[in-house]
Each structure stands twice: as structure tokens, then as C-alpha cells.
Amino acid sequence: MRRSLFGQDHEDFRLLVRDFIAREVAPAYEDWRSAGLVPRELFTAMGKLGIIGTAIPEEYGGGGQDDYRFNVVIQEECARAIVTLGGLRTHLDVVVPYFTGLANAEQRARWFPGLATGELYTAIAMSEPGAGSDLAGVTTRAVRDGDHYVLNGAKTFITGGHHAELVVVVARTGTDPDDRRAGLSLLVVEKGMPGFTVGRKLEKIGLPVQDTVELSFADVRVPAANLLGEEGAAFSHLGRNLAQERLAIAVGAVAQTRAAIDLTVSCVRERVVFGEPLSHFQNTKFELASMSTESEAAQCLLDAALTAHVAGELSSVDAARTKLFCTETQGRVVDRCLQLHGGYGYILESPIARLYVDARVTRIYGGTSEVMKTIISKSLGL
Missing domain, CATH: 1.10.540.10 (Acyl-CoA dehydrogenase/oxidase, N-terminal domain)
Incomplete structure (x- = not known):
């Protein structure tokens, strides 16, 4: 379309x-x-x-x-x-x-x-071994000491952390017994600050060229001038960009879905089964017709969300709907595309295999599909 x-x-x-x-x-x-x-x-x-x-x-x-x-x-x-x-x-x-x-x-x-x-180059350090989607559970702590914050804690699953010169760290600078979300702040930690250690690169099943690392902070003295935004307001600051973060994941999901379909159309024209190109079989045609339709539906939803976002009108609920639909569509379609590639599709040197393993994480990061469903169901009064 x-x-x-x-x-x-x-x-x-x-x-x-x-x-x-x-x-x-x-x-x-x-x-x-x-x-x-x-x-x-x-x-x-x-x-x-x-x-x-x-x-x-x-x-x-x-x-x-x-x-x-x-x-x-x-x-x-x-x-x-x-x-x-x-x-x-x-x-x-x-x-x-x-x-x-x-x-x-x-x-x-x-x-x-x-x-x-x-x-x-930047990274953001939110996730901890015991705190992923539940940001209120962050235990990394920063205590004000004159013109500095003294930062202690650990972060994991940090994308871009190996290369980053600036890391935005979510840390607890205060507590409020009546509000778990209060008291979180954003501190910009710079590469080379004493006590800041970039740990091991985590091996993943997909996205092999993306550095995903562990970070640790041991009495890191971060200048108060590196406080990003207001002290104690990190939760609201982070919420401002969640819609775009989830939309960005949907963008990649749809683009990779379309790439998988293009690869598969080329494959079935060339792959011969029982003496005929695989593209001649009705099942192949029907599968690709269905996948093309799903992909177009995802693209239309995504473009509507992108238009709303550029206009400053995209709601968190619509961003959740978009991420949920586009990433779940990606998972279904790329799996069926790999099936049509046969055994070659299971070999990592094949492009479809790379798209397949890379696709799995899109239903996890930026908020899992279950978190997206929770957001959507709340909007329905449930």
C-alpha cells in the first residue's frame, strides 16, 4: 500500500x-x-x-x-x-x-x-539483576556529597555499554515510603571515572554485533553537574520517551519482517522440490500471501502511530498496541519464512536465520508483550 x-x-x-x-x-x-x-x-x-x-x-x-x-x-x-x-x-x-x-x-x-x-556515544543503564520492567525496584544508589554524588550498584543487559562515553544511569537518590517511584534520578557517568567498570560482554542468541554488557559502580564520584533533569524525577523523565522507545522497536520489527518476506520470495522461486520450484505449490503461494497481508497490516498500524508521534499525539497505550502487534507479527512471519527456506534456513550463514534469531528479543526488550497487554487492558478499564 x-x-x-x-x-x-x-x-x-x-x-x-x-x-x-x-x-x-x-x-x-x-x-x-x-x-x-x-x-x-x-x-x-x-x-x-x-x-x-x-x-x-x-x-x-x-x-x-x-x-x-x-x-x-x-x-x-x-x-x-x-x-x-x-x-x-x-x-x-x-x-x-x-x-x-x-x-x-x-x-x-x-x-x-x-x-x-x-x-x-551513549547508553542508558536501567536494568539490574533484580529490576527490569519494574524500575521502582532499582537498588543502585547515589548519595549526595558536596558537589558530587557517590554512586554504588550494578546494571545488566546494557546495550551499547562497551562503546559508550556517556552512560545515563538510573539511581536511587532518595526514598518515599508512600511512593516507590519517587526518589530516582538520572546521572550521566562518563567513561574513565574511577570506580566505573564495564564488565563482560554478554553472549546472546541474536544481535551478535550489538554490545550488551554488565556495568558496576563502586564509589563513583559523579559531579552534581552531571545530573540530567530534576533530582528524584527520573520516573517521570523516563516515561516521556517510553512511547518512542517502543515505537522504535516496532519500526525495526516491521522492516525486518518485510526483509524476511523479500528473502523468502526469492528463495521459493529458486528452490526446487519434487522437480518444481517451490513457488509453484499452492501452499507456498498461500503462505506468502498471508504473510504479505499481515506485514502490510503491521506497516499501516505503524505508519499511523509514526504520524501521531511526529505530531506529538501518540499515547502510551497506542505505542503499546503498536509494539505488541508489530513484534508478534514479526515472530510469526519470520518463523514461517524460515520454514519455507528448508534446512538452509536453519544455518546461521543464511540471512533468514539471522533475522529469525534477532527477532526473538523484540517481544522482550522495551517492555515484554505481557507488559504491553497490561497497559492496553488498563486502558479498557480492566
Whole structure:
């Protein structure tokens, strides 16, 4: 179905991203997969071209285009080439909005030029061994000591934590017996601060080039000037960007679903079974027809949500509906696509296998499907 989401600026940007991926990413991607990491210089190279600084104001060297559709283009082009760019999605879609929305004038002058050029790369540290979706259960603690906070605790499942120069840490700075959500703050911890340790890279079943690590903080003295937003207001600060975080996951889910269908259409035309191309069998045609319809439905829902988000009108409930439908569709469709590839689909060197293992996490991170259903059911008065 015809999409009306993008303008000419977005399509010009798309060509820039597509060319960059073809020149700088695709030829080296297998080496990155073997290494289990994208190189840090990838982000500075993208920064020089203006690909990752679009949301940073022009006065700091950015593109001055706070338009989420540019981020959508990057995800769609990565899916088209069947590559991922480490934790870049988290940096752009999740963390940078906290800086642009909460940083004061001094922090903007200090950090924004590096964010625009890619010289500063970010991560956010929320999850702990005992606290995932339940942020009120965070135990990492920061105690004010003069002009510093003394930070102690541990975080896990931190996307981009290996490369990040700036890590936004959710820490408890106070308590309120009547409100578990009160007393959480956002502190920006900088790489190299004494007591800040980047732990082991966690091995995952998918997303091999994305660094996912453990972080620990032992009496880290974080300047009070690195407090992002208001002290004790982290829960409300984090809630401001949850819709976009969940929407971003849906964007990748739909783009990868479409890539899986394209791969499968090519496969069934070439794969011969019982002396005939697999594409000649009615079951194959019906399966792909159903998958194409599901994919289009997901794309239409997603584009409606994106349009609402760009207009500043996307609700948390609609973001939850979008993430739930798009990621569950991705899981079903990619599984059926792999089935049509036969045994080759189970071999990791096959692109469909990569899409299959990468798809599994989208129903978990950013809030599980069960959490999305809880949000939606509450909106129904249940």
C-alpha cells in the first residue's frame, strides 16, 4: 500500500544512508559478526556525514531536524541490507532524546557537539539483576556529597555499554515510603571515572554485533553537574520517551519482517522440490500471501502511530498496541519464512536465520508483550 509518511528530505537522507551501508557496512559486516562487535569508529564516520546528528540543534553542529522519521529511515535501510549497527538504535531513539529534552545550557554546550559528530556515544543503564520492567525496584544508589554524588550498584543487559562515553544511569537518590517511584534520578557517568567498570560482554542468541554488557559502580564520584533533569524525577523523565522507545522497536520489527518476506520470495522461486520450484505449490503461494497481508497490516498500524508521534499525539497505550502487534507479527512471519527456506534456513550463514534469531528479543526488550497487554487492558478499564 502507498505510504505517505516521508517527504523529499527523508528520501534524500535514505539514499545517503543506503550508500553508506553499501560502502562501509555490508563489505565488513561478516568480520564484525565474527568479532561480535561493530567498530567504534563506525559512529564517528556516520557523524561526519550528518547521519546521526540530525536531532542535535544546528548551533552545536547538528542537523537541527528533531524529526523522528530520519531515525526510521536508518532502521529501514539496515533491515533492507540485513545488517544491524550495534547499539545505534538505542543511542539515537532512546538516549539522545533524554539529552535533548533534559540537558541544561551548560550540559548542552559540553555534550551536544560530540553527540552531533559521533565523538560521544551513549547508553542508558536501567536494568539490574533484580529490576527490569519494574524500575521502582532499582537498588543502585547515589548519595549526595558536596558537589558530587557517590554512586554504588550494578546494571545488566546494557546495550551499547562497551562503546559508550556517556552512560545515563538510573539511581536511587532518595526514598518515599508512600511512593516507590519517587526518589530516582538520572546521572550521566562518563567513561574513565574511577570506580566505573564495564564488565563482560554478554553472549546472546541474536544481535551478535550489538554490545550488551554488565556495568558496576563502586564509589563513583559523579559531579552534581552531571545530573540530567530534576533530582528524584527520573520516573517521570523516563516515561516521556517510553512511547518512542517502543515505537522504535516496532519500526525495526516491521522492516525486518518485510526483509524476511523479500528473502523468502526469492528463495521459493529458486528452490526446487519434487522437480518444481517451490513457488509453484499452492501452499507456498498461500503462505506468502498471508504473510504479505499481515506485514502490510503491521506497516499501516505503524505508519499511523509514526504520524501521531511526529505530531506529538501518540499515547502510551497506542505505542503499546503498536509494539505488541508489530513484534508478534514479526515472530510469526519470520518463523514461517524460515520454514519455507528448508534446512538452509536453519544455518546461521543464511540471512533468514539471522533475522529469525534477532527477532526473538523484540517481544522482550522495551517492555515484554505481557507488559504491553497490561497497559492496553488498563486502558479498557480492566
